[in-house]
Amino acid sequence: MTILDKIVAHKKIEVAARKEIVSLADLQARPLFDKEPVSAKAWIASPNKSGIIAEFKRQSPSKGLINGTAKVSDVAEGYFKAGVSAMSVLTDQEFFGGTVDDLLAARSVSPVPIIRKDFIVDEYQIVEAKSIGADFILLIASCLTPEESKKYAEVARNLGMQILLEVHNQEELEAHVCDKMDLIGVNNRNLKTFEVSIENSKILAELIPNEFVKVSESGISNIENIKELKKYGYKGFLIGENFMKTNNPSKAAKEFISQL
Numbered sequence: 569m570t571i572l573d574k575i576v577a578h579k580k581i582e583v584a585a586r587k588e589i590v591s592l593a594d595l596q597a598r599p600l601f602d603k604e605p606v607s608a609k610a611w612i613a614s615p616n617k618s619g620i621i622a623e624f625k626r627q628s629p630s631k632g633l634i635n636g637t638a639k640v641s642d643v644a645e646g647y648f649k650a651g652v653s654a655m656s657v658l659t660d661q662e663f664f665g666g667t668v669d670d671l672l673a674a675r676s677v678s679p680v681p682i683i684r685k686d687f688i689v690d691e692y693q694i695v696e697a698k699s700i701g702a703d704f705i706l707l708i709a710s711c712l713t714p715e716e717s718k719k720y721a722e723v724a725r726n727l728g729m730q731i732l733l734e735v736h737n738q739e740e741l742e743a744h745v746c747d748k749m750d751l752i753g754v755n756n757r758n759l760k761t762f763e764v765s766i767e768n769s770k771i772l773a774e775l776i777p778n779e780f781v782k783v784s785e786s787g788i789s790n791i792e793n794i795k796e797l798k799k800y801g802y803k804g805f806l807i808g809e810n811f812m813k814t815n816n817p818s819k820a821a822k823e824f825i826s827q828l
């Protein structure tokens with residue numbers, strides 16, 4: 569059993585339990601449910617913006633504890649002021665130490681598009697994402713069948729949210745890409761083995777159809793990485809650990825963005 573299998577198995581149990589406590593109607597009645605989502609595509613692909621998607625991540629299965637003290641509202645406000653194009657908030661508690669309250673806290677201080685970073689295995693989580701003010705969602709190809717990813721993308725679209733489809737290899741890309749997706753993210757980290765290689769983004773770049781905004785995810789730690797990835801058509805760069813491992817993540821993001 570890989571770590572991804574464990575996460576997905578746990579997630580299904582967790583979502584079943586949440587459904588018992590908060591109904592879909594309850595989610596739809598929350599004030600943020602009616603918020604108009606901000607276009608992640610527009611912010612990320614804009615030539616006047618940094619393209620940096622900065623993540624709030626306390627811990628991960630591959631790295632253990634990354635930052636146990638940073639306050640999400642401080643970081644979210646700082647990321648916004650630093651000029652990020654979007655923010656990613658991990659909402660998985662069991663493996664990443666995040667919560668939906670983290671996203672709510674980020675939302676209350678930041679106008680940038682926010683992605684709910686979680687392992688979506690049920691439509692309920694998409695409605696929940698909308699109810700906490702998320703603008704776009706992540707669908708991870710390696711957790712879903714192509715039918716599921718398409719169905720979930722439709723659910724998100726019907727709620728006005730955009731979709732970042734995450735793939736790790738050619739097979740996943742070819743099986744899951746469809747016109748319901750908005751952004752395609754190539755994860756440089758293999759979620760089954762944790763191996764990281766930026767080369768992965770370079771290899772898959774030419775296989776991603778031009779109508780999608782290309783995003784490179786994970787293992788990005790310097791400006792050279794960004795310059796290189798831009799040559800391959802990438803517009804979005806998802807960075808977590810490189811900022812979160814410092815004692816002042818938003819300062820790290822600001823310094824990084826000022827060098828672009």
Ligand SMILES: O=P(O)(O)OC[C@@H](O)[C@@H](O)c1c[nH]c2ccccc12
Binds near residue numbers: 810
């Ligand atoms: O911390 P990094 O190496 O900069 O990576 C950020 C982000 O790409 C990573 O957290 C991530 C990419 N896809 C995911 C799916 C689930 C959880 C986490 C992720």
